[in-house]
Amino acid sequence: MNIAVLIKQVVDVELNIRVKNDALVEEGLTYVISNWDEIAIETAIQIIESVGEGTVTLISVGPDRVQDALRRGLAMGADEAVHILDTAIDGSDSYAYAKLFAKILEEQDYDIILGGKQAQDTDAGLTMSMLAEFMDLPQVMNVSKIVSLGKEQCTFHRRGELGNELIDITLPAVLTPNDSLFEPRMPSLRGMMQSKKKPIETKSLSDIGVDPDLVGKSGKKVKVNRLIQPDQRKGGQIFEGEEAETTKQVLALLAKNEVGKENLFT
Amino acid sequence: MEKILIVAELKKDEVNKSTLENLSYANSLGMETSAVLIGTGIKKQAEVLVEYGAKTVYVADDISLKFHGTFSYTRILQEAVSLSEPTQLWFTASEFSADLMPRIAARLGVGAISDITKLELKGNDIRAYHPAMSSKVIQECLFEKDEIRVLSMRGGIFDISEAKQTAPNIVKLSIPNTDLRAVIRDVVIETTEGVDLTEANIVVAVGRGVKDSEGVERVRPLVDMLQAGYGATRGACDAGLMPHGAQVGQTGKNVAPQIYIALGLSGAIQHVAGMTGSKLIIAVNNDPEAPIFNVADYGIVGDLFKVVPILTEEFKGANSTPISTIEI
Numbered sequence: 001m002n003i004a005v006l007i008k009q010v011v012d013v014e015l016n017i018r019v020k021n022d023a024l025v026e027e028g029l030t031y032v033i034s035n036w037d038e039i040a041i042e043t044a045i046q047i048i049e050s051v052g053e054g055t056v057t058l059i060s061v062g063p064d065r066v067q068d069a070l071r072r073g074l075a076m077g078a079d080e081a082v083h084i085l086d087t088a089i090d091g092s093d094s095y096a097y098a099k100l101f102a103k104i105l106e107e108q109d110y111d112i113i114l115g116g117k118q119a120q121d122t123d124a125g126l127t128m129s130m131l132a133e134f135m136d137l138p139q140v141m142n143v144s145k146i147v148s149l150g151k152e153q154c155t156f157h158r159r160g161e162l163g164n165e166l167i168d169i170t171l172p173a174v175l176t177p178n179d180s181l182f183e184p185r186m187p188s189l190r191g192m193m194q195s196k197k198k199p200i201e202t203k204s205l206s207d208i209g210v211d212p213d214l215v216g217k218s219g220k221k222v223k224v225n226r227l228i229q230p231d232q233r234k235g236g237q238i239f240e241g242e243e244a245e246t247t248k249q250v251l252a253l254l255a256k257n258e259v260g261k262e263n264l265f266t
Numbered sequence: 267m268e269k270i271l272i273v274a275e276l277k278k279d280e281v282n283k284s285t286l287e288n289l290s291y292a293n294s295l296g297m298e299t300s301a302v303l304i305g306t307g308i309k310k311q312a313e314v315l316v317e318y319g320a321k322t323v324y325v326a327d328d329i330s331l332k333f334h335g336t337f338s339y340t341r342i343l344q345e346a347v348s349l350s351e352p353t354q355l356w357f358t359a360s361e362f363s364a365d366l367m368p369r370i371a372a373r374l375g376v377g378a379i380s381d382i383t384k385l386e387l388k389g390n391d392i393r394a395y396h397p398a399m400s401s402k403v404i405q406e407c408l409f410e411k412d413e414i415r416v417l418s419m420r421g422g423i424f425d426i427s428e429a430k431q432t433a434p435n436i437v438k439l440s441i442p443n444t445d446l447r448a449v450i451r452d453v454v455i456e457t458t459e460g461v462d463l464t465e466a467n468i469v470v471a472v473g474r475g476v477k478d479s480e481g482v483e484r485v486r487p488l489v490d491m492l493q494a495g496y497g498a499t500r501g502a503c504d505a506g507l508m509p510h511g512a513q514v515g516q517t518g519k520n521v522a523p524q525i526y527i528a529l530g531l532s533g534a535i536q537h538v539a540g541m542t543g544s545k546l547i548i549a550v551n552n553d554p555e556a557p558i559f560n561v562a563d564y565g566i567v568g569d570l571f572k573v574v575p576i577l578t579e580e581f582k583g584a585n586s587t588p589i590s591t592i593e594i
Binding site for chain 2: 014163235251
């Protein structure tokens with residue numbers, strides 16, 4: 001069974017994020033594999049372990065630093081990686097990325113294509129479904145449990161609007177895991193050593209036969225015009241001490257607060 | 267003139283609030299609105315959509331549509347778009363539209379903007395605001411090309427308003443054959459009892475600090491007394507303490523109540539992203555370093571099980587009779 005995992009390296013959103021002149025302040029930022037993509041890598045590795053054979057190939061798009069993300073994925077246990085490096089891809093939106101990945105994956109023969117349900121930097125959640133459509137493949141998003149895995153068909157639980165769905169899907173298929181499907185493993189020391197020997201192939205758009213018009217400035221459908229920093233909530237009054245005391249203090253303040261008074265004390 | 271096709275979303279077989287919000291907003295701007303309604307035994311809901319101003323309602327009602335099969339639903343939407351020729355296709359941001367919206371956009375060969383919290387519409391010119399980086403930033407998004415625009419709006423950003431009704435025009439859509447590549451065999455419908463989190467004035471949410479099911483029940487009198495929605499963190503849901511429908515956060519529900527009472531939860535950014543729109547946040551946690559205290563208006567460092575009974579005693583809900591003691 002051959003699995004492709006599409007991963008995105010993103011700014012670490014746990015850090016202090018600042019916006020200046022309508023754009024992100026890059027200074028002081030570090031990069032990580034998008035959280036949901038890490039779960040996708042873990043899912044791929046666990047599926048291969050379960051099935052007993054196969055390969056996990058990571059694919060990522062971006063500048064040189066993306067190699068760090070790919071190395072980490074290899075250290076977790078993926079077998080090989082492909083890095084698409086081309087400035088023409090800059091400024092792509094979900095649609096353009098989906099078109100690009102579809103072109104890349106069409107040439108290959110993957111049984112399962114995994115990815116994160118949304119990227120931690122954009123929170124758009126569009127790419128994987130668009131990809132599934134461009135490739136005319138069935139999709140199961142938000143997979144909450146792997147029920148059975150077969151060469152041609154798999155069964156999953158997924159969390160849908162109505163509840164827990166039991167779904168049979170034929171392969172090849174596109175999947176995104178739920179937050180809780182698996183906890184991504186920390187790469188072991190051995191994993192890190194081994195990752196150095198695993199191949200990362202770097203390719204440009206012309207290497208993969210993709211017209212630059214498909215992506216970037218020409219290919220994208222949606223533009224992010226600017227970033228806005230919403231008013232940050234600040235911590236208010238915090239009380240420490242005997243609960244009987246502190247609770248009474250907070251209650252007194254709530255009774256005087258407009259919103260508190262109206263909702264909690266009428 | 268803008269023609270908006272609104273994809274109706276159902277809750278317990280009834281058109282949900284967010285759908286009516288979208289419909290109302292489009293009408294209030296003087297746009298021509300139609301709706302598409304898909305499901306099983308739901309065609310009467312077309313009347314509701316007409317009541318709120320939909321000029322035409324495209325209906326696909328069939329037993330095969332009981333579950334939200336992506337292939338079938340996308341195919342039906344494609345037909346509705348082809349018949350209606352809208353300039354915009356609107357969804358509400360939800361688990362239902364999470365698959366469907368990007369899939370139909372891709373099928374139509376157009377872009378989409380998801381989870382919009384603010385919309386500026388001047389004819390064909392759209393500025394859509396989308397929270398990113400766990401709501402730490404807002405992206406102002408524009409469509410680049412002059413083609414159908416596909417959008418999903420978060421619930422609660424528009425008001426529901428009366429509309430001028432026209433004579434009902436119902437169009438029946440074709441029912442596609444079930445695509446055997448993806449078959450939903452069953453759905454275990456999770457019954458979420460109690461007040462709807464997205465509609466409640468007050469939400470009480472618990473994290474793993476509530477410890478166990480017994481702890482969850484010890485908080486319930488407060489929830490009932492306030493007639494609040496009872497929410498939870500992902501951690502508490504994963505631990506089986508609360509149903510998954512109670513999850514508040516980026517991958518759960520987005521809520522913006524008047525009051526959010528956070529009990530025994532640390533305040534991870536993915537959780538905070540789902541409740542940062544609350545008017546007033548009260549937090550109780552044993553750990554003074556818990557990040558929740560960075561966003562709470564009032565915080566108590568202490569044992570939630572000592573605090574909750576005092577709150578329950580002193581707060582008076584709008585209806586002073588706690589729900590749990592009403593005789594049926």
